[in-house]
Amino acid sequence: MSIRDYTSCFLFLADDPLICDENERLLNYLKQISISMIDSKNSMSLTEKEFEILLVLTRKPSTIAMTEELSSIFVRLLRQNVLTKKKKKSSSKSELVLSILSILENLFRQIENPFEKHFKEFPILFSKIVEREQRINLMKVVQVFIDRSSQENSE
Amino acid sequence: MRKFRFFVRRKRKTFLFRQIWFLEQLIELNAWNPNQVDEPDYQRRLTSYRKICELNEFDEEKNEFLCLFHNFLYELKSSVKDLSLREYASQSIDLFLNKMTKFRSIFLNEVRSSLKNTSLSSEVRHEFLRHLSSLIEIEQENEDLLDLKRLKNSKDPELDFFNNILHVQIHRRFRALRRLKLNDEEKPFRSSTVEHFLLPIVCSFVNDVLAEEKQEIHDEIVFQCLTNFSQRLNWSKFNEIFQFYFRQLTNETRSFTLLQKRCLTKTVSSIIDAFHFDIRQEQSSFPID
Numbered sequence: 001m002s003i004r005d006y007t008s009c010f011l012f013l014a015d016d017p018l019i020c021d022e023n024e025r026l027l028n029y030l031k032q033i034s035i036s037m038i039d040s041k042n043s044m045s046l047t048e049k050e051f052e053i054l055l056v057l058t059r060k061p062s063t064i065a066m067t068e069e070l071s072s073i074f075v076r077l078l079r080q081n082v083l084t085k086k087k088k089k090s091s092s093k094s095e096l097v098l099s100i101l102s103i104l105e106n107l108f109r110q111i112e113n114p115f116e117k118h119f120k121e122f123p124i125l126f127s128k129i130v131e132r133e134q135r136i137n138l139m140k141v142v143q144v145f146i147d148r149s150s151q152e153n154s155e
Numbered sequence: 156m157r158k159f160r161f162f163v164r165r166k167r168k169t170f171l172f173r174q175i176w177f178l179e180q181l182i183e184l185n186a187w188n189p190n191q192v193d194e195p196d197y198q199r200r201l202t203s204y205r206k207i208c209e210l211n212e213f214d215e216e217k218n219e220f221l222c223l224f225h226n227f228l229y230e231l232k233s234s235v236k237d238l239s240l241r242e243y244a245s246q247s248i249d250l251f252l253n254k255m256t257k258f259r260s261i262f263l264n265e266v267r268s269s270l271k272n273t274s275l276s277s278e279v280r281h282e283f284l285r286h287l288s289s290l291i292e293i294e295q296e297n298e299d300l301l302d303l304k305r306l307k308n309s310k311d312p313e314l315d316f317f318n319n320i321l322h323v324q325i326h327r328r329f330r331a332l333r334r335l336k337l338n339d340e341e342k343p344f345r346s347s348t349v350e351h352f353l354l355p356i357v358c359s360f361v362n363d364v365l366a367e368e369k370q371e372i373h374d375e376i377v378f379q380c381l382t383n384f385s386q387r388l389n390w391s392k393f394n395e396i397f398q399f400y401f402r403q404l405t406n407e408t409r410s411f412t413l414l415q416k417r418c419l420t421k422t423v424s425s426i427i428d429a430f431h432f433d434i435r436q437e438q439s440s441f442p443i444d
Contacts, residue, residue, distance in 0.1 A: 115174065119218055120218050122218070122222060123218050123221035123222045123224075123225050124225055125225075126181070126222050126223075126225035126226045126229060127225035127226065127228040127229045127232075127265075128225075129229075130229065130232075130233060132187075132193070135185055136185075136187070138185075139181070139182055139185050142178055142181050142182055143182060145178050146175055146178045146179060146182070149171050149174055149175050149178070150171075150175060152171060153168060153171040153172065153175070
């Protein structure tokens with residue numbers, strides 16, 4: 001089955017054991033897209049369906065490694081959405097940034113040492129994210145970094 | 156061995172403790188008043204700024220410092236009406252620029268883009284120019300800043316370009332432009348200095364009139380400088396600036412007052428006067444039917 005056929009039926013059969021085995025392959029495909037998206041420095045992005053698949057994968061990540069990979073993909077997506085220059089700022093883009101920040105908040109709670117793994121990607125976002133709601137969500141992510149570091153400190 | 160482990164563990168704990176402190180400051184700097192809609196929590200934000208200004212150790216390699224610096228830049232640009240927050244953000248930027256040289260290039264990029272931002276308020280632009288002026292004094296490597304150094308005059312503030320261009324009185328700002336023109340005639344500024352700093356400063360006079368922030372420009376020096384500096388631009392930049400103002404002149408969706416239209420016409424005319432491209436070769440390359 002090609003990756004395109006697979007993605008088209010994934011949304012309906014996400015919990016199917018036959019499909020679950022292929023999750024890693026799919027994640028790898030999305031990782032490659034997200035990396036090329038950053039490299040190209042243009043407004044290229046994931047398609048709507050690919051983004052939906054990412055959301056489904058986020059719902060039930062089978063391993064810690066998978067959660068970490070998903071976190072990396074979402075961080076890349078966040079940077080790409082915030083940093084690429086678009087002439088018109090749409091409300092859907094703003095909502096997308098909000099959703100990604102909420103997802104990252106959840107994912108960072110599940111991985112070990114998120115600060116050391118992902119914080120280096122964040123500095124520029126503190127000046128580029130300007131909308132109030134988005135900044136509130138960004139601060140929630142910072143709070144997760146604090147919680148996880150405090151947890152490590154107390155151990 | 157046990158002592159070594161204890162030492163490593165203690166070191167790690169100190170590191171984590173500092174890391175948490177910086178992250179907490181980020182939260183404090185972005186605190187909102189829970190009792191007022193859209194109102195920053197001034198108490199928490201200003202307390203955090205004070206704590207940051209008391210820092211003794213700086214490390215430009217640490218992302219925590221970089222995050223704080225970007226947060227100050229955000230505050231500087233977004234606190235258009237919050238004088239206290241803008242002042243504190245400005246003070247913190249000064250501190251970081253003095254202590255960490257790596258952040259200077261980041262700040263210069265921000266100055267360049269802010270000066271070119273036509274919708275930026277004059278208060279924020281003045282704040283960026285004030286920082287640029289202090290950066291010129293301390294920076295020794297950046298060629299654009301070295302080029303701008305001759306506009307500074309630490310002995311006589313009356314002759315200092317930046318002191319005059321930030322002055323509240325409009326005639327002092329025009330005087331600054333006159334000195335700028337004289338300086339350029341004595342020794343022309345580098346084209347990148349003109350493109351990134353000087354031309355945007357001159358254009359800001361026109362942009363303020365278009366944004367209805369200022370009254371009409373009653374001194375020809377603005378348009379003379381505009382012509383002077385536009386002559387230094389390459390085709391793409393020249394075309395960009397011409398199109399920007401010409402489109403506004405022919406814009407049907409926005410209505411301008413008579414004063415604004417007059418200012419726009421003079422601006423477009425000054426840019427056309429600066430047309431310095433040799434089109435003879437281009438014409439000859441086209442086949443004539």
